[in-house]
Amino acid sequence: MASPSRPRSATLSRPRNDRVIAGVCSGIARRFGLSPNVVRLIFVLSLLLPGPQFLIYIGGWILLPNE
Template sequence: MASVHTTLRSQGLVRPRQGRLLAGVCAGLGRRFGLDANVARLLFVLVLLVIPGSQLLIYPVLWLLMPSEDDAYPGL
């Protein structure tokens, strides 16, 4: 898991501390791709509507895989 966090952190995929609604996944995706957090949330919901049932899997997986911006131990 540490290598996944390190890889995602190096690519700029982190969950920011500011602007979170739940876990900060959409805010982190928006920041990474240069979108406003609300636009990223809307796109995320639209994609999830196209792929039924995926919302129960994708968000929690991204929550686990994306490191928090303020992790005291970035490798964990």
């Protein structure tokens, strides 16, 4: 569930505030009603596994619109 201070967004976009690098993890967290820090932790832990995680993050940075 989304918290009252951070309403759940119907679209996926990168917020102008609450960014660490590009706001991709924060945008995903807002879209699904999660804490941005949890999504960031999951992303960092996923980097330990083989796969294109970094390229997906760069793609999100390029493709997701600003809020």
